[in-house]
Amino acid sequence: xxxxxxxxxxTVYALLAVGYLLLPVAVIxxxxxxxxxxxxxxxxxxxxxxxxxxxxxxQTICSAFGTSLRIGLIVxxxxxxxxxxxxxALIRYRFLGRTPANLVVFLPLATPEVILGASLxxxxxxxxxxxxxxxxxxxxxMFTISFVVLIVNARLAGMDTRLEEAAMDLYATGLQTFRYxxxxxxxPGIAAAALLSFTLSxxxxxxxxxxxxxxxxxxxxxxxxxxxxxxxxxxxIATIVFAVSVLLVLLAMGLASSRRPRVRQ
Amino acid sequence: xxxxxxxxxxxxxxxxxxxxTAVADLSLDVPAGSFxxxxxxxxCGKTTTLRMVAxxxxxxxxxxxxxxxxxxxxxxxxxxxNTVFQSYALFPHLDIHDNVAFGLRRRGIRAVDAPxxxxxxxxxxxxxxxxxxxxxxxxxxxxxALARALINRPDVLLxxxxxxxxxxxxxxxxxLELKRIQTEVGITFIHVTHDQEEALTMADxxxxxxxxxxxxxxxxxxxxxxxxxxxVANFLGQANLYPGVxxxxxxxxxxxxxxxADATVTVxxxxxAGRSGRVVVGVRPEKVRVVDPSAEHDLPANRLQGTIAEVAxxxxxxxxxxxxxxxxxxxxxEQNLDPREVGRPGEPVALGWEPRHTFxxxxxxxxxxxxxxxxxxxxxxxxxAPLSGSAPGAR
Numbered sequence: 207x208x209x210x211x212x213x214x215x216x217t218v219y220a221l222l223a224v225g226y227l228l229l230p231v232a233v234i235x236x237x238x239x240x241x242x243x244x245x246x247x248x249x250x251x252x253x254x255x256x257x258x259x260x261x262x263x264x265q266t267i268c269s270a271f272g273t274s275l276r277i278g279l280i281v282x283x284x285x286x287x288x289x290x291x292x293x294x295a296l297i298r299y300r301f302l303g304r305t306p307a308n309l310v311v312f313l314p315l316a317t318p319e320v321i322l323g324a325s326l327x328x329x330x331x332x333x334x335x336x337x338x339x340x341x342x343x344x345x346x347x348m349f350t351i352s353f354v355v356l357i358v359n360a361r362l363a364g365m366d367t368r369l370e371e372a373a374m375d376l377y378a379t380g381l382q383t384f385r386y387x388x389x390x391x392x393x394p395g396i397a398a399a400a401l402l403s404f405t406l407s408x409x410x411x412x413x414x415x416x417x418x419x420x421x422x423x424x425x426x427x428x429x430x431x432x433x434x435x436x437x438x439x440x441x442x443i444a445t446i447v448f449a450v451s452v453l454l455v456l457l458a459m460g461l462a463s464s465r466r467p468r469v470r471q
Numbered sequence: 472x473x474x475x476x477x478x479x480x481x482x483x484x485x486x487x488x489x490x491x492t493a494v495a496d497l498s499l500d501v502p503a504g505s506f507x508x509x510x511x512x513x514x515c516g517k518t519t520t521l522r523m524v525a526x527x528x529x530x531x532x533x534x535x536x537x538x539x540x541x542x543x544x545x546x547x548x549x550x551x552x553n554t555v556f557q558s559y560a561l562f563p564h565l566d567i568h569d570n571v572a573f574g575l576r577r578r579g580i581r582a583v584d585a586p587x588x589x590x591x592x593x594x595x596x597x598x599x600x601x602x603x604x605x606x607x608x609x610x611x612x613x614x615x616a617l618a619r620a621l622i623n624r625p626d627v628l629l630x631x632x633x634x635x636x637x638x639x640x641x642x643x644x645x646x647l648e649l650k651r652i653q654t655e656v657g658i659t660f661i662h663v664t665h666d667q668e669e670a671l672t673m674a675d676x677x678x679x680x681x682x683x684x685x686x687x688x689x690x691x692x693x694x695x696x697x698x699x700x701x702x703v704a705n706f707l708g709q710a711n712l713y714p715g716v717x718x719x720x721x722x723x724x725x726x727x728x729x730x731x732a733d734a735t736v737t738v739x740x741x742x743x744a745g746r747s748g749r750v751v752v753g754v755r756p757e758k759v760r761v762v763d764p765s766a767e768h769d770l771p772a773n774r775l776q777g778t779i780a781e782v783a784x785x786x787x788x789x790x791x792x793x794x795x796x797x798x799x800x801x802x803x804x805e806q807n808l809d810p811r812e813v814g815r816p817g818e819p820v821a822l823g824w825e826p827r828h829t830f831x832x833x834x835x836x837x838x839x840x841x842x843x844x845x846x847x848x849x850x851x852x853x854x855x856a857p858l859s860g861s862a863p864g865a866r
Contacts, residue, residue: 371527371547372560375552375553376574378577379548390564
């Protein structure tokens with residue numbers, strides 16, 4: 207027994223750790239099949255598919271979810287684009303103001319979210335911008351850029367510039383070098399940054415709460431609902447989001463392994 | 472496989488990086504179809520020169536011509552020059568086929584399959600087209616890099632330390648392989664290396680570079696046998712160098728007598744090239760015979776006496792360091808015709824070499840130039856100067 211444990215200690219530990227991480231997800235999933243007694247969906251009552259067959263019974267759940275999706279997509283595209291360009295500038299070029307730019311880019315990472323949210327609110331109010339969908343989007347783009355720069359920087363810094371020289375030596379113009387060598391090599395970093403951008407935007411509550419006006423995003427809906435009692439539909443959506451994420455990851459892994467070259471005999 | 476290959480000319484090319492001058496007023500003519508080696512220690516400017524020819528670096532002044540065309544300011548993608556990069560720079564996200572086809576595709580050529588297959592056959596990688604660079608060994612990657620450059624039929628192929636990452640055995644094999652391919656395709660190869668053996672093995676012409684300048688240029692045999700500077704003598708193989716003084720003018724037949732620390736040696740008049748008075752006398756270790764004093768009469772004309780200071784048996788030869796009576800040292804390599812006659816430290820020996828194997832350098836040459844071991848030498852009195860050849864000059 208002791209010897210078996212010695213050989214498999216790492217496996218046991220890993221399984222325990224994964225279990226610890228997945229436990230909340232499991233609870234959420236199980237409770238999505240619950241028919242709660244009273245307002246709070248916290249204790250098991252009886253099995254039911256009500257929540258699954260009737261996700262949008264409360265209209266605000268689905269519209270809040272849709273709003274978060276739309277904001278998340280816009281933020282992912284704009285934030286990833288701006289952040290990637292910024293990263294290329296910071297890593298590849300020496301220009302006046304590069305050092306301060308480097309510092310300012312990472313400032314949002316170190317600033318407490320409450321302060322960021324409050325400052326943005328003051329900023330939007332001063333500009334007389336009506337709070338809502340677009341102020342949330344602008345705020346999210348602002349803080350995702352920092353994360354995109356952080357991730358894409360790491361990828362670019364580890365990239366061999368001689369590969370680009372080799373491309374130019376092989377008749378590729380500057381644009382072609384970027385298209386056929388630089389971009390494909392930076393792509394995994396950019397994709398990771400895009401995924402993280404979406405997650406950060408979809409998940410954000412504090413900054414959003416300051417700048418949302420009357421717009422309700424998914425986290426804001428849940429926070430509001432928590433005061434009255436969260437309906438099991440929220441568990442359903444959470445379970446679906448989790449399942450889709452896992453599917454996407456599996457898909458990405460499958461793509462990666464199918465692109466791994468076949469070894470010929 | 473004949474293309475209209477053109478000569479390459481560098482005219483007064485200088486490259487400065489801030490305060491440092493990497494290449495100083497370099498002029499060079501590389502005839503079409505030749506295998507040209509730029510040989511020198513790291514930091515001598517050879518890679519910078521190569522990058523300027525490739526278009527990856529802009530000269531501070533001077534011009535680079537391909538045939539009649541001035542290509543000094545052309546971007547790399549607009550000059551018919553390709554490079555085999557140090558550690559290859561293969562595109563990791565593309566398979567071997569796509570790596571090799573890269574240059575053709577960028578020039579708008581659609582039918583790449585046949586030429587790529589042909590080129591992979593040439594470098595003996597026929598079955599590897601669909602593999603990724605990371606799945607190949609170092610030697611295979613090296614050949615992919617070569618194929619990727621050669622397929623474009625450049626006027627000039629640049630090789631930047633192409634064999635540096637390979638182990639010794641593979642390097643020897645690839646040296647011969649590269650030479651075969653160069654002969655087969657007839658393209659001008661410019662090969663940058665710090666490995667003297669590599670340069671001597673492959674190149675038709677060797678340019679020895681030091682401090683941003685070319686010290687000597689010529690065929691491998693001419694440069695090795697007749698070094699014109701102490702740097703070339705020491706960097707290319709090993710050399711025994713001694714200060715000496717000529718003893719009057721000599722006749723064509725007998726040569727000139729030169730007094731060095733322990734003896735007088737004779738050199739052909741031609742070796743002096745008009746010098747007289749103080750000079751530096753040099754001889755390669757493998758030219759020096761080492762025998763028992765009793766067999767001195769068998770030795771060639773330039774004879775010395777000494778005692779064995781160090782012996783190293785290295786298989787094909789025995790390497791001696793001989794202490795001369797003045798305290799100077801002399802390196803000698805004896806072929807191991809009969810290894811049981813290897814001498815022991817402390818034994819007296821007689822040395823000798825042919826006068827025609829002696830070379831002469833200017834008296835103001837730094838005798839230790841080009842040595843890897845740059846430990847400072849105590850200031851020597853000009854006659855009993857220490858021997859430079861005892862330190863390993865090159866691998």
